[in-house]
Amino acid sequence: MDAPSSSVGDYTPSLSTTPMSISQSSFQLNAMRARIAELEDKLSRATSTTSSVYTPSASTPASTHAVHTVSSFACTVDVLQDTQIPGGADISRGIAHKNRVFGQSHWMNGFVMFRDVIEMMEPHLQGGSSNLVASIQRAKVLARVIKSQRSPSWPTVPTRNLPPKHVCDQLVAGYLRTMETVYRVIHVPSFMPNYESVWAFDAEPSMAFMMMLKLVLAIGATVHDENMSMRTEATRWVYEAQSWVSSPTFKSQLGIQYLQISILLLLARELVDVGSELVWISIGAVHRSAVYIGLHKDPSCLPHMKVMEAEMRRRIWNTIIELSLQMSMQAGGPPFIGLDDFNTAPPGNYDDDQLVNADPMVKPDGVYTQTSVAIALRKTLPSRLAVLKFLNDLASTGTYEATLQIDAELRSAHKTLRRTMQGYSSDKSPSLFTVEAVEYIMQRYITSLHVPFFAAALNNPLYAFSRKATVASSLKIWGLAVPVSKGSPYPEEETDLARMSRCAGGFFRMYAFHASTFLATELRTRLQEEEDPDILTVSLATVVRDAAGFYLRCIQAGETGCKGYILLRLLDAWADATTRGVDRSELPALLVQEAEQATEVCIPILEVLAGVQQPSTGTAGALGADGMGGLGNYDFEPSPEFMEDWDMLMSDTFKLGDADNFDGFLL
Structure with missing residues (x-):
C-alpha cells in the first residue's frame, strides 16, 4: 500500500526544505492533507477487515505503510504502521528518521504515544508568538559548548597519567561492585596485582594494561559521587582507549586482552556517553x-x-553475547546472532581465585560464585533472543498471538531466574546492585515485547494484556531506577543502580526515561476514562510528577539534553490539566507555556555547566562585551536543519546526528 503522503498532492513541504517564514495557514493546510490521507487509509483498512478476516501465516512478514509527521518542535518522522492488523489498530513496526530505520525495540517507537501532544502545539509555534524554538536552539548551542569542553582532541594520545591512588582505588571498587558482577570481563586476581604494581616508583606498565585500567576507572566514575564530578576525566580515558584500539598496529594482536579492552570500551562509551549511539x-x-x-x-x-x-574464553564470549542483545535492543537493530551460531558452553561456576589452581573443582549450582549471575542470565538467553528477533528481524510476522507465546516463554525463564537469584545461601549471595540490574534487564525485555501494542491497547481491549504488562514492568523499572524512601520522594542513600541511572548514559537511564513516558501515557488514558481515580492512578500521577524532577537532576549531573525534561513536563501538564477539567481548546497554549517554562529551568543549569553566567551588575566585564562568555559568536537563529531535528535536544544516548564526528568509534 502506498504511503499516505502520495495521496495528498504532488508536493508536501517538509521543514528540511521549508524556510522559517512559512505561513501558519500553509502549514495547517499541509498538516490537514496528511491527516485526511491518514484517516482515508484507516477507513480503507477498517472496511477491508469487515469483509474478510486476515490470518497471517508464520512466514508472512508484517506489511507496513508510513505515516508522515512534521513538527517544528520535534522532528520529521515516518511511523511504519502495520497494515494487516484487524480493526485498523495503529501498531508501530518501526521508525524511519532521516536516513535511518529503527526496529520496534528502538525508543523512538514511543513517539506515537504522544504525537498528539506535539502536533497540538504546532500551530502556536508556527504563529511566531512563542520563543520556545529559539530557547531550544540556545540550549542546543550550550550543549555543544559543554561537550566541546569535555572532549579532548582526536586522536587522543594515550598516556600513563592517573589520578591519585586513593581516588583510583575508589573508582576500581566502583566498577568491581557494579558492572563486573553482571558482565564478567576481567580476572580480578590477575588484574589487582598489575594494578598495584602501577604505583611502584619505577613502574612502566604496558599501555594495554593502562587502557584496560582507564576504562575500568571511567566506568567506576559513574557511581563515584552524586554528580559524576570526574566526567571530563572519564571522557578523556575513553578517547585515549579508542585512539589506542584504533591503531593499525594493535589490530593484529587479537587475543583475550584485546577483547577485554574492547568490551570495557563499549561499556564505557555507553555509560560515559561518548559515541554511545554507535555501540551496536x-x-x-x-x-x-x-x-x-x-x-x-x-x-x-x-x-x-x-x-x-x-574459562576466560567462555566468560568473554558470554559477555559479548549479552552485550550484543542489549545493544541490539537499544539500537532497534537485529541481533544477528542465532543459537546455532555457537556451541560455547556457559562459564563454569568458579570463583576467580579458583582458576589460579591447576585443577579447580567447579562448585554446585546452588553455591554462589562470582560467575553465578552470568550463568543464570545465560539460561534466559533463548527467550530474550526470541524477543529481539521478533521485534527487529525483517522476516518477523509481528502477530499478537506470537507476542503472547513469546511472553509466556520469557516469563517462565524470568521466574526460574528469580528463584535462582533468591536461592543462594545467606552467607554468600548477589549484591543489591546485581539483583536490581538483573531484574531491570528482564523487565525491559517484557516492556519492549509489549510496547508495539501498548498504544493500540489504550483503545482496543483485544490488546489489554499488553497494556497491563507494559504498565507493570514500567513501574518496576521506575522503582529500581528512582527508589523512594517512606515519606520522601528521594531515598536517603542512593543505590548504585539509581546513581548510575541518573549520572550515567545508556541502558539504565534510557529505560528509566522510557518507563516514565509509558506511565504518563497510561495516566492520560485513565484520567480520561475515570471519574474517581483509583490507587494505581494516584501512583501513576506521583511517578509522572516526579519524573521531570528526576530528569532535571540528570541535567544537573552533567546531561546536556533538554528534550527529555521538556517532554516529561508536557506530559505532566497534560495530566494536570485533564484532572482540573481544562477545556481541550486551551491545552495548546498551556502546553507551549509549560515547555517555555521548562527551558527557562534548563538553560541556567546548562550555562553553569558551560561556565557561562547570565549578565548582571559587576559581571558583564568578566563575561566579555556581549555578556555571554563567548557564546555571542554562536548563531542562535533556528536553522531549517535545526527545525527538522528532534534528536538535537537530547544527549548522545538518544541522539544520532553526530556520528560523523566519531568515525573512530565505528571500529
Missing part, C-alpha cells in the same frame, strides 16, 4: 573478532588448554 555497530566488530579467534567454539572442541584459559 561496534559490538558487531567485537563479535566477529571473537569468532575470528574461535570463542564461538567451546574450548572442549579446541586443542587442550588450561582451565583458566578455557
Whole structure:
C-alpha cells in the first residue's frame, strides 16, 4: 500500500526544505492533507477487515505503510504502521528518521504515544508568538559548548597519567561492585596485582594494561559521587582507549586482552556517553573478532588448554553475547546472532581465585560464585533472543498471538531466574546492585515485547494484556531506577543502580526515561476514562510528577539534553490539566507555556555547566562585551536543519546526528 503522503498532492513541504517564514495557514493546510490521507487509509483498512478476516501465516512478514509527521518542535518522522492488523489498530513496526530505520525495540517507537501532544502545539509555534524554538536552539548551542569542553582532541594520545591512588582505588571498587558482577570481563586476581604494581616508583606498565585500567576507572566514575564530578576525566580515558584500539598496529594482536579492552570500551562509551549511539555497530566488530579467534567454539572442541584459559574464553564470549542483545535492543537493530551460531558452553561456576589452581573443582549450582549471575542470565538467553528477533528481524510476522507465546516463554525463564537469584545461601549471595540490574534487564525485555501494542491497547481491549504488562514492568523499572524512601520522594542513600541511572548514559537511564513516558501515557488514558481515580492512578500521577524532577537532576549531573525534561513536563501538564477539567481548546497554549517554562529551568543549569553566567551588575566585564562568555559568536537563529531535528535536544544516548564526528568509534 502506498504511503499516505502520495495521496495528498504532488508536493508536501517538509521543514528540511521549508524556510522559517512559512505561513501558519500553509502549514495547517499541509498538516490537514496528511491527516485526511491518514484517516482515508484507516477507513480503507477498517472496511477491508469487515469483509474478510486476515490470518497471517508464520512466514508472512508484517506489511507496513508510513505515516508522515512534521513538527517544528520535534522532528520529521515516518511511523511504519502495520497494515494487516484487524480493526485498523495503529501498531508501530518501526521508525524511519532521516536516513535511518529503527526496529520496534528502538525508543523512538514511543513517539506515537504522544504525537498528539506535539502536533497540538504546532500551530502556536508556527504563529511566531512563542520563543520556545529559539530557547531550544540556545540550549542546543550550550550543549555543544559543554561537550566541546569535555572532549579532548582526536586522536587522543594515550598516556600513563592517573589520578591519585586513593581516588583510583575508589573508582576500581566502583566498577568491581557494579558492572563486573553482571558482565564478567576481567580476572580480578590477575588484574589487582598489575594494578598495584602501577604505583611502584619505577613502574612502566604496558599501555594495554593502562587502557584496560582507564576504562575500568571511567566506568567506576559513574557511581563515584552524586554528580559524576570526574566526567571530563572519564571522557578523556575513553578517547585515549579508542585512539589506542584504533591503531593499525594493535589490530593484529587479537587475543583475550584485546577483547577485554574492547568490551570495557563499549561499556564505557555507553555509560560515559561518548559515541554511545554507535555501540551496536561496534559490538558487531567485537563479535566477529571473537569468532575470528574461535570463542564461538567451546574450548572442549579446541586443542587442550588450561582451565583458566578455557574459562576466560567462555566468560568473554558470554559477555559479548549479552552485550550484543542489549545493544541490539537499544539500537532497534537485529541481533544477528542465532543459537546455532555457537556451541560455547556457559562459564563454569568458579570463583576467580579458583582458576589460579591447576585443577579447580567447579562448585554446585546452588553455591554462589562470582560467575553465578552470568550463568543464570545465560539460561534466559533463548527467550530474550526470541524477543529481539521478533521485534527487529525483517522476516518477523509481528502477530499478537506470537507476542503472547513469546511472553509466556520469557516469563517462565524470568521466574526460574528469580528463584535462582533468591536461592543462594545467606552467607554468600548477589549484591543489591546485581539483583536490581538483573531484574531491570528482564523487565525491559517484557516492556519492549509489549510496547508495539501498548498504544493500540489504550483503545482496543483485544490488546489489554499488553497494556497491563507494559504498565507493570514500567513501574518496576521506575522503582529500581528512582527508589523512594517512606515519606520522601528521594531515598536517603542512593543505590548504585539509581546513581548510575541518573549520572550515567545508556541502558539504565534510557529505560528509566522510557518507563516514565509509558506511565504518563497510561495516566492520560485513565484520567480520561475515570471519574474517581483509583490507587494505581494516584501512583501513576506521583511517578509522572516526579519524573521531570528526576530528569532535571540528570541535567544537573552533567546531561546536556533538554528534550527529555521538556517532554516529561508536557506530559505532566497534560495530566494536570485533564484532572482540573481544562477545556481541550486551551491545552495548546498551556502546553507551549509549560515547555517555555521548562527551558527557562534548563538553560541556567546548562550555562553553569558551560561556565557561562547570565549578565548582571559587576559581571558583564568578566563575561566579555556581549555578556555571554563567548557564546555571542554562536548563531542562535533556528536553522531549517535545526527545525527538522528532534534528536538535537537530547544527549548522545538518544541522539544520532553526530556520528560523523566519531568515525573512530565505528571500529
